[in-house]
Amino acid sequence: MFDEEERLKRKIVEISRRLYEKGFMEGTGGNVSAKLPNSQIILTTPSGVCKGYLSSSDIVKIDYEGKIVEGKLKPTSETPMHTSIYKARPDINAVIHAHPPFCTGFACAGMPIDSSIFPEAIVMVGEVALVEYATPGTDDLAMKVSEAAKMHDALLLQNHGTVTLGASLEEAYLKTEVLEETAHILLISTLLGGYKSLPEAEVKKIKLMVGRK
Ligand SMILES: [Zn+2]
Incomplete structure (x- = not known):
């Protein structure tokens, strides 16, 4: 049996590989982190390496100030972003930053x-x-x-990429x-003459069903 820390490190490795294989983290881009339960210790992917081929010994342990607690590699260059999200959202245990091409297309267009x-997008990602x-x-x-993470679990960073938050790594993934599926569908429906949002009453009904604000 692995302890919780090793289990989380292995899950970060698995999620990073899935993100890489999906084409959401090309080159050495993107980063994944998770908080050790009931602590101010964060496990994060290292900086400057491809996220498709990590092993659990590559994962870096840092504190809320971004200081290395344990690890042989440098933590993600986006460490300030990850630590500030955990500080702003105590309910969150995992953060993913990626460059999925459809989302990033919208981000670069400022759309x-x-x-x-x-409905799936309303339920899963919210506003x-x-x-x-x-x-x-x-x-x-x-x-x-x-600041934006205080009110949202999904963020589009202009000219850059995405950030998603979750109670678990699986949820953030x-x-x-x-x-990304939503951005893809939006693009296709725009090409087909323009998308039509669901009526506000239906959006409210769906949110109510899943307890989303
Ligand atoms: Zn990035």
């Missing part, structure tokens, strides 16, 4: 993603925030992202997947 077009551009890895980006 918001309207999740009220189909998507569009976060103003800031240089990757900076405190400025961390500030803008954590599924949000990235459904967010």
Whole structure:
């Protein structure tokens, strides 16, 4: 049996591989983190390596100030973004930042993603925030992202990519997947003459059914 820390490290490796294989994290892009239960310790993917081929010994342990607690590699360059999200959202245990191409296309066009077009998106990702551009890895980006994360579990970073939050790594992963599916569907329906959002009453009804605000 593995302890909770090793189990989480292995789950980060698995989720990172799935994100890479989906084409959501090309090159050395993207990062995944998880919080150790009832602590202020974060496990994160390392900086500057492809996320498709990690092993659990590559995962870096940091504290809420971004200081390395344990690990042989450098933590993600987006450490300030991850730590600031955990500080802003004590209910969150996992954060994923990726560059899924359809979402990132919307982000580069400065177009918001309207999740009220189909029920799965309303249930899984909720309202998507569009976060103003800031240089990757900076405190400025961390500030803008954590502010938007107070009210949203799915964020689109202008000219950059996506951030999804979850109570678990699996939940954060599924949000990235459904967010990308939503962007893909939005693009196709736009090409087919324009998408039609579900009526507000229906969106409300669906939100009520799953207890989403
Ligand atoms: Zn990025």
